[in-house]
Amino acid sequence: MGMTRPSIRPQGPPLPIKGDLRLPTALSLLVVGVMAVASLAGWFFSSALYPTEEALQSFAANDIVNIFIGVPILLGSMALARRGKLIGLLFWPGGLLYPLYNYLAYLVGVPIGWASLAYLALILASLIALILLLGGMDAGAIQARLQGAVHERLGGGALAVFGVFVVLRDLGVLVSAQTDPSVNLALELPVLVADLVLSVVWIGVGVQLWRRRALGYTLGAGLLFQASMLFVGLIAFLLLQPVLTDVPLAMVDVVVVALMGLICFVPLALFTRGVIHRERRL
Numbered sequence: 001m002g003m004t005r006p007s008i009r010p011q012g013p014p015l016p017i018k019g020d021l022r023l024p025t026a027l028s029l030l031v032v033g034v035m036a037v038a039s040l041a042g043w044f045f046s047s048a049l050y051p052t053e054e055a056l057q058s059f060a061a062n063d064i065v066n067i068f069i070g071v072p073i074l075l076g077s078m079a080l081a082r083r084g085k086l087i088g089l090l091f092w093p094g095g096l097l098y099p100l101y102n103y104l105a106y107l108v109g110v111p112i113g114w115a116s117l118a119y120l121a122l123i124l125a126s127l128i129a130l131i132l133l134l135g136g137m138d139a140g141a142i143q144a145r146l147q148g149a150v151h152e153r154l155g156g157g158a159l160a161v162f163g164v165f166v167v168l169r170d171l172g173v174l175v176s177a178q179t180d181p182s183v184n185l186a187l188e189l190p191v192l193v194a195d196l197v198l199s200v201v202w203i204g205v206g207v208q209l210w211r212r213r214a215l216g217y218t219l220g221a222g223l224l225f226q227a228s229m230l231f232v233g234l235i236a237f238l239l240l241q242p243v244l245t246d247v248p249l250a251m252v253d254v255v256v257v258a259l260m261g262l263i264c265f266v267p268l269a270l271f272t273r274g275v276i277h278r279e280r281r282l
Helices: 022-044 053-082 086-109 114-136 139-146 152-179 185-210 214-244 251-260 262-281
Strands: none
Touching (some): 022 114, 053 214, 086 214, 086 262, 139 214, 214 262, 251 262
16 A cells, blocks of 8 residues: 555544655665665675775674664654654654665775665665655644744754764864874775765754754654664664674773764654654644
8 A cells, every 4th residue: 555645544643744655665665675685795795795804894894783773763764654653754764864874885985896786776765765755745734733842943953063063073084184194094984975965964954943944844853863873873883893893892982972972862852752742732
């Protein structure tokens, strides 16, 4: 059955959608399938897919993270939306941005080969599904339903500050790479490219949410969700990396990342609570 307004059986008010979501649903399921296959291939054939030490360190552990975080968050958000839960619909774009971000890094960092086609397909499918999904969401209705309930200033400010922080951090790495020979730019470059692309979105949507504009309400929760899952994924990556490569465990980095993640965890929790409470009152 298609994911259209009549086919969704919400327990509360109808979802604020204005079109047929069958195509973004199909593309999202395609992303899930290809991401699972690509991650399993990287898990079992890491030496073939990641022939350089930089690629192995960057992506072997991340394949496991994609299986246990990337796949479930996209499927979970779709399942909640299918059940008529607004929070699922709002998280769904974040579930698509997660593989979009990750596989931009793969496309840049992994030596060109047959797997590059899978990474490119994941990027394009995620992007097209995201555009179609946003086109099917009724931004005005979402704004009307959530205005005043989701701590707009905190959520929008967190997204904007996070985006600016990431840009400044990446620029610092690029500058350091020119002056400090110990900085391995080949190891950093994939994440730098993905960071800089997504930072523009984080900052732009953060400003829109701060100003209580429709786009901010439509994408704000998804971006907070995506950024939070990136922090969770990074913590898992840092814990797995020593098991799969020769990199030592950096427990201090794990703690620092967890503390930094609060910039997204707290606004996400408050935004989610606001959405759920508002839905219960309607």
